[in-house]
Amino acid sequence: MxxxxxxxxxxxxxxxxxxxxxxxxxxxxxxxxxxxxxxxxxxxxxxxxxxxxxxxxxxxxxxxxxxxxxxxxxxxxxxxxWQRGAESAELVAPLSKRLPMLSLGSSVGTAAASDSADGSIEADCVVVESFNELDRLGKAGISGKIVVYNQLYKGYGVSVQYRTDGASRASKYGAVAALIRSVTPFSIGSPHTGMQEYEPGLPVQIPACCITVEDAELMHRIYKRGDKVRVRLRMSCGSAGxxxxxxxxxxxxxxxxxxxxxxxxxxxxxxxxxxxxxxxxxxxxxxxxxxxxxxxxxxxxxxxxxxxxxxxxxxxxxxxxxxxxxxxxxxxxxxxxxxxxxxxxxxxxxxxxxxxxxxxxxxxxxxxxxxxxxxxxxxxxxxxxxxxxxxxxxxxxxxxxxxxxxxxxxxxxxxxxxxxxxxxxxxxxxxxxxxxxxxxxxxxxxxxxxxxxxxxxxxxxxxxxxxxxxxxx
Ligand SMILES: [Zn+2]
Structure with a gap:
C-alpha cells in the first residue's frame, strides 16, 4: 500500500x-x-x-x-x-612463429581472396595502435596489407570497438585482413573471440580475427624498428545459413x-x-x-x-x-x-x-x-x-x-x-x-x-x- x-x-x-x-x-x-x-x-x-x-x-x-x-x-x-572452420595464423617474417588466433563472429574466410591451394592469404602487415593512426596512413599506407591493431586496453566498452569495427575501417583503405589484439586487461597467450560487424554497404568484406596481446605487442615492436612483418592467414569460417x-x-x-x-x-x-x-x-x-x-x-x-x-x-x-x-x-x-x-x-x-x-x-x-x-x-x-x-x-x-x-x-x-x-x-x-x-x-x-x-x-x-x-x- x-x-x-x-x-x-x-x-x-x-x-x-x-x-x-x-x-x-x-x-x-x-x-x-x-x-x-x-x-x-x-x-x-x-x-x-x-x-x-x-x-x-x-x-x-x-x-x-x-x-x-x-x-x-x-x-x-x-x-x-555463422560457423568457424579450420583456421591458423603464422608470422612468416622476420621470423616464423605460430600466432594463436580465433576468427571473429560473422567474419568471412580467406579463401575468396586466396590464390593458394590451401585457401590462405599472405601479406605484409601495418601495425597501428589507434583508428587515428589508421586514418593517417590512409589508402597509400594500407592498401594490400594486413592491418594489425595493437590498441591499449582502456576498459572493455572502449576497446571493444576495435574488435567490432576494426575490419570495416581497415577495409575502406584496401586492407586484405584485420588482426585485432584481444580485448582483455590480462593475457597468458590466449586469444579472446567475439562478434565483429561489417558496415552496411561496405564494398569489400575482409577476414577478421583476434590474436593475443603478446603477439600484437611483438609485431608492433618489430614494425616500429622498421623491419618487415609478414603474416600468413587461413580462415575457413563463414555463413551457416x-x-x-x-x-x-x-x-x-x-x-x-x-x-x-x-x-x-x-x-x-x-x-x-x-x-x-x-x-x-x-x-x-x-x-x-x-x-x-x-x-x-x-x-x-x-x-x-x-x-x-x-x-x-x-x-x-x-x-x-x-x-x-x-x-x-x-x-x-x-x-x-x-x-x-x-x-x-x-x-x-x-x-x-x-x-x-x-x-x-x-x-x-x-x-x-x-x-x-x-x-x-x-x-x-x-x-x-x-x-x-x-x-x-x-x-x-x-x-x-x-x-x-x-x-x-x-x-x-x-x-x-x-x-x-x-x-x-x-x-x-x-x-x-x-x-x-x-x-x-x-x-x-x-x-x-x-x-x-x-x-x-x-x-x-x-x-x-x-x-x-x-x-x-
Ligand atoms: Zn554473456
Whole structure:
C-alpha cells in the first residue's frame, strides 16, 4: 500500500534472511556450482546454431519440468548462422612463429581472396595502435596489407570497438585482413573471440580475427624498428545459413497476481571456446537456482517469478530481442523488474537499475534486504544485455554486479570469450551469494504491494512523482 516513508529494516520479513541462510550455509549451499559443473562438463561450450546447444537446452527443459512445480516452455527464433572452420595464423617474417588466433563472429574466410591451394592469404602487415593512426596512413599506407591493431586496453566498452569495427575501417583503405589484439586487461597467450560487424554497404568484406596481446605487442615492436612483418592467414569460417534456437521460459506461478511478473534471467548460449562456465553459465545457473531455492523452501510468490534462459546472446542478442518483439505489447506494463546476470558471478555487491529516480529509490529498499551479504549497491544503468531493450518501454531492468575479492573490477574480462572460461573460474560460495541475491530480490518484488515505479532512464522523480512513495511491504 502507498504510505509515507517507512524504514524497511523494522518491517523486515524474516523470510529474506532465511533465504540467505539457506543458500549460503544451509541445504541450498553449493548447489548452483555443483549443477553448473555437471552441466558444462557434460555439454561444454554452447555456440548458438550447434546441436550441442540445442541438446543442452532440451536437457534443461526436462530438468526444469521434472521439478513438477514450474510451467515450462520454449520459444523458437531463427537467424542467419555463422560457423568457424579450420583456421591458423603464422608470422612468416622476420621470423616464423605460430600466432594463436580465433576468427571473429560473422567474419568471412580467406579463401575468396586466396590464390593458394590451401585457401590462405599472405601479406605484409601495418601495425597501428589507434583508428587515428589508421586514418593517417590512409589508402597509400594500407592498401594490400594486413592491418594489425595493437590498441591499449582502456576498459572493455572502449576497446571493444576495435574488435567490432576494426575490419570495416581497415577495409575502406584496401586492407586484405584485420588482426585485432584481444580485448582483455590480462593475457597468458590466449586469444579472446567475439562478434565483429561489417558496415552496411561496405564494398569489400575482409577476414577478421583476434590474436593475443603478446603477439600484437611483438609485431608492433618489430614494425616500429622498421623491419618487415609478414603474416600468413587461413580462415575457413563463414555463413551457416538460416538456423534456429530456443529461449527457455519457466514460470513459478504467482498465487494472487499470476499475470504480473518478476523476471530472472541469464543466457544459456556461449562462445565456442572454453566451457562457457562464466559467460554465461554462471549467470544462467544462479538465476535458475534462485527459483529452485524458492521451490525447495516452499515459498510461493504473489506475482509470477519467470525464469528466462535466453539463447543467441553472443550473436547479437538474438533471443533477447526475439523475446521482446514477441512480448512487448503484452508485458510492458506487467513486468515489475527484470534481473539478469551476465558480467560474472563473483561475489555480489549489488545490481544496476534502469528507470527514473522514483524507480531507483523504490528498488533501493529491495536491495537493502541484501545487506547481510553486502550486495546493496545500486548503479543507475540500463545493463543486462538480453533485457536492456525493455528499458525503452519503461520496464525497470538490472544486471547483477559482482567482484572477486582482491581482484580488479574487470577480472571478468581476463576469461571472457577465451579458452580460459572454464569451471576453474567459478567459486561455490560466491555463486551461493549470487543465488541469494536473485532469490531475495525476485521474491521481495513479487510480494510487494505495487509494481516497481516505471520510468525511462534519465527522467527525474518529479515527472512521475506519484510513484515516489512506493514502499516495500
Ligand atoms: Zn554473456
Amino acid at each position: 502507498y504510505g509515507g516513508y517507512q524504514s524497511t529494516k523494522q518491517n523486515l520479513d524474516p523470510v529474506y534472511s532465511q533465504i540467505i541462510d539457506y543458500v549460503t550455509k544451509g541445504d541450498g549451499s553449493g548447489k548452483a556450482y555443483k549443477n553448473l559443473a555437471t552441466f558444462v562438463d557434460r555439454f561444454g561450450s554452447r555456440k548458438v546454431g550447434t546441436q550441442r546447444l540445442e541438446d543442452a537446452i532440451s536437457h534443461l527443459v526436462s530438468e526444469l519440468e521434472s521439478l513438477g512445480s514450474l510451467k515450462v516452455h520454449t520459444e523458437s527464433f531463427s537467424f542467419e548462422g 538460416v538456423q534456429e534456437s530456443r529461449n527457455i521460459v519457466a514460470d513459478l506461478e504467482g498465487s494472487e497476481k499470476p499475470q504480473e511478473l518478476v523476471v530472472v534471467c541469464g543466457h544459456i548460449d556461449s562462445w565456442d571456446v572454453g566451457q562457457g562456465a562464466m559467460d554465461d553459465g554462471g549467470g544462467a545457473f544462479c538465476a535458475m537456482q534462485s527459483v529452485r531455492t524458492l521451490l525447495e523452501m516452499g515459498l510461493r510468490p504473489r506475482r509470477t517469478i519467470r525464469l528466462v534462459l535466453f539463447s543467441g546472446e553472443e550473436f547479437g542478442i538474438l533471443g533477447g530481442n526475439a523475446y521482446y518483439e514477441r512480448h512487448k505489447a503484452e508485458l510492458a506494463d506487467k513486468i515489475s523488474f527484470m534481473l539478469e546476470s551476465d558480467s560474472g558471478t563473483f561475489g555480489p555487491i549489488g545490481t544496476t537499475c534502469s528507470g527514473s529516480e522514483a524507480t531507483r529509490s523504490a528498488y533501493q529498499q529491495v536491495l537493502n534486504l541484501l545487506e547481510p551479504i553486502g550486495a546493496t549497491t545500486l548503479v543507475p544503468s540500463t545493463d543486462g544485455p538480453d533485457i536492456t531493450v525493455w528499458a525503452k518501454s519503461g520496464v525497470p531492468v538490472g544486471d547483477l554486479l559482482t567482484k572477486r575479492a582482491g581482484q580488479p573490477d574487470d577480472f571478468y574480462f581476463y576469461f571472457h570469450h577465451s579458452e580460459g572460461d572454464m569451471m576453474t573460474v567459478q567459486d561455490p560460495a560466491e555463486m551461493d551469494r549470487c543465488v541469494a541475491a536473485f532469490a531475495v530480490v525476485s521474491l521481495a518484488l513479487a510480494d510487494a504491494a505495487e509494481l516497481l515505479p516505471r520510468g525511462i532512464s534519465g527522467a527525474s522523480a518529479g515527472e512521475d512523482g506519484l510513484l515516489s512513495d512506493w514502499v516495500l511491504v
